[in-house]
Each structure stands twice: as C-alpha cells, then as structure tokens.
Amino acid sequence: MSATKEEKDALRKAAFVARKAAFAAAGPGQADRLSEVLADHRGVPLSGYMRIRTEIDPTPAMAEAAAHGPVGVPVIEGPGRPLKFRLWTPDAETEEGTFGAHVPAAGDWVVPQVLIVPLLAFDRRGYRMGYGGGFYDRTLAGLRAGGPVLAIGFAFAAQEVAAVPIDATDERLDLIVTEAGVIEPR
DSSP, X not given: OOOOHHHHHHHHHHHHHHHHHHHHHOOSOTTHHHHHHXXXXXXSOEEOOOOOTTOOXXXXXXXXXXXXXXXXXEEOOSTTSOOEEEEEOTTOOEEEOGGGOEEESSXXXXXXXXXXXXXSEEOTTSOEEOSSSOHHHHHHHHHHHXXXXXXXXXXXXXXXXXXXXXXXXXXXXXXXEETTEEEOOO
C-alpha cells in the first residue's frame, strides 16, 4: 500500500495522537512482555532505544538484558546513514543526541542481532511507520545482509492501524510487542 506524502503526514499526525493518549493512560509494567520475549535471547547482542516524546519505555527490559549480554542504543551519525549502536548499561553516563534521545557519552560499539524498534504506528503484516528518516529501514537492511537479525517493534496496542503505507525500502518487523500481547506478523 503506497501513499502520498499528505496521506503519510496525516497518518503520522493521527499516530502521534493515539500514542500520546496511550502514554498518558499507561501504568507500570509496560515492558514486562518485552522482558519475557527477550529472555529467549539472553546473551545475544541487543539494541534498544532511549525513549523520546511519548514512546513506550523499553529501558526496564534493556536493563534486565544488560545483565546477560551487551546492549546498545542507536546513535544517528547523519542523514541517509544507518544507525550505529553504542554500548549502554543502566548506569551509563549519557548526553543528548539527535532528536533529543540520550546516548552513552562514550563506549564501545555493538553490532546487534536483536533490535527493539520504536515506532509511531504498526500493522499486523509487520510494517511500521517511524518518523520518516528511514534510519531503521537502512540499518535493518544492512544488518540482515550480514545474517539473521530479529527486529521487535515495541509499542502501545493503541498504535495499531489497519495498514501502514509501505515503499520498496521498508523492512518488516519479526515481532511486535505491546503492553497487551505479542503479535507475530502474517
């Protein structure tokens, strides 16, 4: 399903509203299901993300995973480039990075095999709508060219839409984890 820029902009706007409402209503334990899913991948290099705006917060699950193996967070190096992932621990000193996300101030780079991916909207086919920069699509394509990579979308259930408009460069998610359950794309 391809869409015009105007249609994508309208969907992004609606997705921001839905996510903001879900964020405001959310209680504790949002990352519990994510922790359960990640338990099957202990010790495997993982990337998470540092929440911005009203994104669902994966850091409790990331902290648990960091006790078993390396966890990185994305660093944007510039427009049109794939993400790199800097080693993160719960006590890492961070600084503000691009778009206001905090990133470790220093540390080694991690090449993840499991990625927790933020999003604005998702559908049951496994497609996601992000902020429009294509960073995760480029990154996933590059990582998948080198071997198996598990991409886990993490979102509020309210962020589900009937169909995300896609382009040829869009990468599918392998799983979507919400506070309400786990979705295996069809």
